[in-house]
Amino acid sequence: MLESIFNVSIKPSHNSILLKGLSRHNINRAKKILIKLHPYATNPIDSQLIASLLNIEENHTNMTKHIKLSRKIIAPRNSKQAEYLNSIDNRDLTFAVGPAGTGKTYLAVAKAIEYFERGEVQRLVFVRPAVEAGEKLGFLPGDLVEKVLPYLRPIYDALYEMIGFKEAQKLIQSDVIEVLPLAFMRGRTLNEAFIILDEAQNTTIMQMKMFLTRIGFGSKTVVTGDMTQVDLPKGTDSGLAHAVQLLKPVDEIDVHLFTSREVVRHPLVSKIIDQYDEELRDYKQ
CATH class of the missing domain: 3.40.50.300 (P-loop containing nucleotide triphosphate hydrolases)
Structure with a gap:
């Protein structure tokens, strides 16, 4: 999903993630979203959560207000x-x-x-x-x-x-x-x-x-x-x-x-x- 939105490729590389793309701006934006996704890594990550993070990133909203439940994580949209x-x-x-x-x-x-x-x-x-x-x-x-x-x-x-x-x-x-x-x-x-x-x-x-x-x-x-x-x-x-x-x-x-x-x-x-x-x-x- 992030690859198509930002027109970048995202591939695992040893203990890190390799980002490639024509636009440094888009690479940086994708990197920010991936960093925000890291705390959620122990739970299933669905498209709704990614969409929420994208929307919040665009509006510069403080992401500390996510809701972490035992079964899922809910982020403000x-x-x-x-x-x-x-x-x-x-x-x-x-x-x-x-x-x-x-x-x-x-x-x-x-x-x-x-x-x-x-x-x-x-x-x-x-x-x-x-x-x-x-x-x-x-x-x-x-x-x-x-x-x-x-x-x-x-x-x-x-x-x-x-x-x-x-x-x-x-x-x-x-x-x-x-x-x-x-x-x-x-x-x-x-x-x-x-x-x-x-x-x-x-x-x-x-x-x-x-x-x-x-x-x-x-x-x-x-x-x-x-x-x-x-x-x-x-x-x-x-x-x-x-x-x-x-x-x-x-x-x-x-x-x-x-x-x-x-x-x-x-x-x-x-x-x-x-x-x-x-x-x-x-x-x-």
């Missing part, structure tokens, strides 16, 4: 993601607000696993509002766990990718990892936990207050959401929008805002988001 990871490390509570595809939830889950594997927290708690996209739980079949499972699936998917299906199931069954609807948080205090509230735009003000007052000693909390995808009943204020404005002055809290420019999915996704945002602005005017 852009400077905004690196700043987000820095916020999580340095604040007790971080709000991440922005469109889908910016890595808000994915990176938060990765950070949670990293903190757990390093022994900095004792459990992981992933929470989502149970009602989205106009569906009322009372009209869905099954018990409450079965009803909310589809809404929690994105978090399960991230867990399975990062720590494997068997390990995730083992930790879930032992209650080290909890994936639960927001209503289950009432009356609890979570100490030494990494807590993530996902899709927080669909909380009411009182629900958000209830959630935030569950934070206990030694805990780290991340709240993620997209204010363009609010599914609350008409006339109901979003607890996420309210909390971001209300709590912004608090030193221990950081508010991190993503835009469509930080979307790391297919390039078409950014353009689609921009078009919908523009239409929404025109509608409000």
Whole structure:
């Protein structure tokens, strides 16, 4: 991959690597990427990691903010993601607000696993509002766990990718990892936990207050959401929008805002988001 990008040849030579090419500038750039890849050598190196390093190298982002898990290494894809990871490390509570595809939830889950594997927290708690996209739980079949499972699936998917299906199931069954609807948080205090509230735009003000007052000693909390995808009943204020404005002055809290420019999915996704945002602005005017 690096050979085609920089138009160089990369070959092992005894205990070193030999780089050849027509452009010294490209040789130096390839060398920088290889040096950055060295700490990851004990783990599988995939094209996504290389792409992340290339993007960071172009944006001069500090690479100390990679996430090293037992199964894989995750690097921020852009400077905004690196700043987000820095916020999580340095604040007790971080709000991440922005469109889908910016890595808000994915990176938060990765950070949670990293903190757990390093022994900095004792459990992981992933929470989502149970009602989205106009569906009322009372009209869905099954018990409450079965009803909310589809809404929690994105978090399960991230867990399975990062720590494997068997390990995730083992930790879930032992209650080290909890994936639960927001209503289950009432009356609890979570100490030494990494807590993530996902899709927080669909909380009411009182629900958000209830959630935030569950934070206990030694805990780290991340709240993620997209204010363009609010599914609350008409006339109901979003607890996420309210909390971001209300709590912004608090030193221990950081508010991190993503835009469509930080979307790391297919390039078409950014353009689609921009078009919908523009239409929404025109509608409000």
